[in-house]
Amino acid sequence: EYEVGGTDNFSPWEIQKRPANSTDWVEPFYLLEHVSCTPRFCDSLIAEFNLILDENELQVEPFLEPVPLDVVEGYADIVPLPMDIGTILDRLKNRFYRTKEAIIFDVSLIERNCHIFNSEESQISRDASSIVEQLIGAIEDVSDAKKSGKRDSRKRKIENQSVGASDSGTAEMPRRSRRLGW
Numbered sequence: 001e002y003e004v005g006g007t008d009n010f011s012p013w014e015i016q017k018r019p020a021n022s023t024d025w026v027e028p029f030y031l032l033e034h035v036s037c038t039p040r041f042c043d044s045l046i047a048e049f050n051l052i053l054d055e056n057e058l059q060v061e062p063f064l065e066p067v068p069l070d071v072v073e074g075y076a077d078i079v080p081l082p083m084d085i086g087t088i089l090d091r092l093k094n095r096f097y098r099t100k101e102a103i104i105f106d107v108s109l110i111e112r113n114c115h116i117f118n119s120e121e122s123q124i125s126r127d128a129s130s131i132v133e134q135l136i137g138a139i140e141d142v143s144d145a146k147k148s149g150k151r152d153s154r155k156r157k158i159e160n161q162s163v164g165a166s167d168s169g170t171a172e173m174p175r176r177s178r179r180l181g182w
Contacts, residue, residue, distance in 0.1 A: 037097040041146055045103070046092050048138035053085070056134070059127040060085060063110050078117055083109035085135075100143050107135045 053060050065086045067075050075082070088106050090096075097103050114128035 036099060037092075037095065037103070039095065041100075041142060042092045042095060042097070044142045044145075045139060046089060048142055049085070049089060049092075049135060052131070052134045052138060056131060060131050062124060063114075063128065063131060075117060079113045081109055082113060083107075085110065085131075100139055103139055104136055107132055107139070 053064075063085050066082055066084050067079075069076050083106050088103065091106070092103070097106075111125075111128045111132040114125050118125050
């Protein structure tokens with residue numbers, strides 16, 4: 001809350017740690033250069049993510065929804081910040097994110113959590129790494145396209161595939177069959 005009135009809510013991604021033994025002023029994260037998550041940016045990411053999910057259907061299946069804690073014993077004891085692709089898509093659709101760095105943080109959690117709970121050499125960990133790499137690549141591609149104002153052929157392909165967007169102008173997320181697997 002500010003002395004002159006009003007409040008501002010910050011997410012964990014918008015707080016920057018001051019380096020140890022530093023007396024220098026650290027610029028607040030929200031003042032650093034970043035791509036804000038406009039509705040158009042979020043809709044473009046949803047479309048990009050859905051293309052990746054469709055192209056990698058078997059690989060992404062275990063990461064589409066939260067790990068059911070009643071089925072996977074010990075998961076909550078080992079993984080401090082659970083994350084899944086479905087939650088990220090819901091957050092994009094509901095305009096939860098304010099920066100691309102926040103989205104990258106959540107996407108990276110999927111891989112980190114998978115490596116924590118499973119062996120890094122396991123197939124599921126390799127799948128997590130592959131999917132996360134593609135999702136972060138999509139975030140960077142959409143971000144670069146937004147900064148440059150250019151629209152590449154992949155973007156047009158995405159827009160053509162999201163013809164089923166709702167009248168409100170937001171991209172819809174397709175329903176997928178989901179199976180358990182961690």
